[in-house]
Amino acid sequence: MIAVRSTEIRRDFPLLKDIIYFDSAATSLSPExxxxxxxxxxxxxxxxxxxxxxxxxxxxxxxxxxxxxxxxxxxxxxxxxxxxxxxxxxxxxxxxxxxxxxxxxxxxxxxxxxxxxxxxxxxxxxxxxxxxxxxxxxxxxxxxxxxxxxxxxxxxxxxxxxxxxxxxxxxxxxxxxxxxxxxxxxxxxxxxxxxxxxxxxxxxxxxxxxxxxxxxxxxxxxxxxxxxxxxxxxxxxxxxxxxxxxxxxxxxxxxxxxxxxxxxxxxxxxxxxxxxxxxxxxAGMDSVRRHEEHLTGKLLTGLASMEHVRIYGPTDNTERIGVVSFNIEGMHPHEVSHILDEAAAIMTRSGEHCCQPLMHHMGIPGGTVRVSLYLYNTAEEIDLLLDTLAEITRRL
CATH class of the missing domain: 3.40.640.10 (Type I PLP-dependent aspartate aminotransferase-like (Major domain))
Incomplete structure (x- = not known):
């Protein structure tokens, strides 16, 4: 097993030069x-x-x-x-x-x-x-x-x-x-x-x-x-x-x-x-797991510090994979996801995620904004996401 070295790994994913990709739970990128x-x-x-x-x-x-x-x-x-x-x-x-x-x-x-x-x-x-x-x-x-x-x-x-x-x-x-x-x-x-x-x-x-x-x-x-x-x-x-x-x-x-x-x-x-x-x-699956736990913990902490943001799912990053769903008060998930794309080239998933029974059970029929992480994501990308979301929430 070796530690995940995101800088080296990212060379195998040319698309990451132009965007921040947080939609791997839907479809991950393929390396060279x-x-x-x-x-x-x-x-x-x-x-x-x-x-x-x-x-x-x-x-x-x-x-x-x-x-x-x-x-x-x-x-x-x-x-x-x-x-x-x-x-x-x-x-x-x-x-x-x-x-x-x-x-x-x-x-x-x-x-x-x-x-x-x-x-x-x-x-x-x-x-x-x-x-x-x-x-x-x-x-x-x-x-x-x-x-x-x-x-x-x-x-x-x-x-x-x-x-x-x-x-x-x-x-x-x-x-x-x-x-x-x-x-x-x-x-x-x-x-x-x-x-x-x-x-x-x-x-x-x-x-x-x-x-x-x-x-x-x-x-x-x-x-x-x-x-x-x-x-x-x-x-x-x-x-x-x-x-x-x-x-x-x-x-x-x-x-x-x-x-x-x-x-x-x-x-x-x-x-x-x-x-x-x-x-x-x-890369080593134990290393992949630890890398994603670190990024997930950083993301959860940042989101929890923001007003008007609601996070769904376990608060302990060791009880979950690197999938984080949230909503911003008064905004439809599609609107948030579109702004993230247009403002910072950040790709997230929005909507019901093919899980309508869960959404109905949780009382959020419009769905959520979902950030899903992988071995090629970095702490710097989390920082940019949080900064962009902070700017969005400040306008509310």
Whole structure:
């Protein structure tokens, strides 16, 4: 592990010369080594994978397979199956559509979920599956006893975010996994916001499914991962590349991740994602975590000192990732975000962040301004953000 050296890292992100980018929770920037790895595939060995024996397809297939192994290592998966998807949304839907449900089953989730980890379970209501929703406390955290009450012997699956994309809250997923085991329930963890920012060990968590997106962790768009402890869901799609044999009467599915990757996959994307996790490993995820904690603490302290500013989520920066949501009294979040862009080239997210149930629960239907940090952000950028916000609030 090495300390995050933002000055050196920023050289790999040319876009940062012109802007301050605080929207990594939506989509992170990609460093030059990731772009190079993808371009290398396109220029030097572009071919399909798992099809044919010529030198290009052999090389592409090996690189593609190696990328799966890199990602599995990055999340501490050990055993299990690591499947390339388009994004976290597709990964979650694969589980929702692939399990065999029966009337009376219950899915436990939370009011804090991104729509991608909420709507697939709501849709199961048409099949007689109930949805139990656990709500956060006023500070955006959860009392573990709320899950102990919600999870029972009728619970088929618990689906929750490892870290909130709005409040930054880190959930006690390991402890919740223990409750699930007591009742024979499976656990799906949405790691879209945790995998890019926290040291993750699937083995330590003890979940059955872990889903995340490449575009939030320095990788290309159109890439995501579904990790499964067991191959216990039906494939969402069938077709080329995912079968062992086919006859006029029947077919046999391939083993491993190939079973779930019908058709030609995003080969360059998976290779790019493999390079992205190597980049993060080079920075050291413990160092990334500490760097973001420092910046988050600085941001929270600065915002708390301002009049007319309300912060949402945990006040302790060690209980959250580098995602901070706030509002300025009397101003719509879109207005604040637009001013930050125009006045100081600061990119933030504004709105409901695909979390309308949470916004309704918190009584802020207009949403929030969200600042999301990453390894390439600096303390000087936080200072400029705070100075700009101070100027905005002084005019109120």
């Amino acid at each position: 080594p990731v772009i190079h790895a993808m371009n290398e595939y396109e220029r030097l060995y572009r071919a399909n994978v798992g099809r044919g024996v010529h030198r290009l397809t052999s090389l592409a297939s090996q690189k593609y397979h190696n990328a799966h192994q890199k990602v599995a290592r990055f999340i501490g998966a050990g055993e299990g199956t690591t499947v390339l998807t388009k994004n976290t949304t597709e990964a979650i839907n694969m589980v929702a559509c692939g399990l065999s449900w029966k009337k009376g089953d219950t899915v436990v989730t939370t009011a804090m979920e991104h729509h991608s980890n909420f709507l697939p379970w709501m849709r199961l209501r048409d099949r007689g599956v109930r949805t139990e929703v656990v709500v956060p406390q006023a500070d955006g955290t959860f009392d573990l006893s709320a899950f102990e009450l919600a999870i029972n012997d009728s619970t088929r699956l618990v689906a929750l975010s490892h870290a909130s994309n709005v409040l930054g809250t880190v959930l006690p997923v390991k402890e919740i996994a223990g409750i699930c085991k007591e009742h024979g329930a499976r656990l799906l963890v949405d790691g879209a916001q945790s995998a890019p920012h926290l040291p993750v060990s699937i083995k330590d968590i003890g979940c059955d499914y872990f889903c995340f997106s490449g575009h939030k962790m320095l990788g290309p768009t159109g890439t995501g991962i579904l990790w499964m402890k067991d191959d216990d869901i039906d494939p969402l799609l069938v077709g080329g590349g995912m079968i062992e044999s086919v006859s006029a009467e029947s077919y046999t599915l391939a083993a491993g991740y190939q079973r779930y990757e019908a058709g030609t996959p995003h080969i360059a994307g998976m290779i790019g994602l493999g390079r992205a996790v190597e980049y993060l490993e080079g």
